[in-house]
Amino acid sequence: MNGKLRDNLLGDIEQGNPTLSATADALAAEIQRLSKFDEASAFSEELARRAADSQLWADWIEHTGRYLADFDPDLVGVIEVDLIARRDELRERATDRGWDTSWLQGASGTLAHTSAVA
8 A cells, every 4th residue: 555544545445444434435446346447546536535525534534443434424325325326337337348247246356258159
């Protein structure tokens, strides 16, 4: 990990550090795996902006072992709803492309492309 905790929220999530909430962190990790590189980069910046929108951001930033939801559950609830919608769109896109999405049922890993046999 480069820098300090909270410098890169997706990096923190990837390292297993409490970030937004257990639910939001799992969704963000899946979104990152389903995204193209440029999408993942933009998503990381978006998460940072949205977390910074919290009026309790400064308190959360100092408590690196706690979730933002511990400080601002309403904001994180809104973020979770948005993450679910984005995750569902990306899952659909992956399925449309013929990618094996069986790992999405809780397992971690990377997408494997499968070719259809006619």
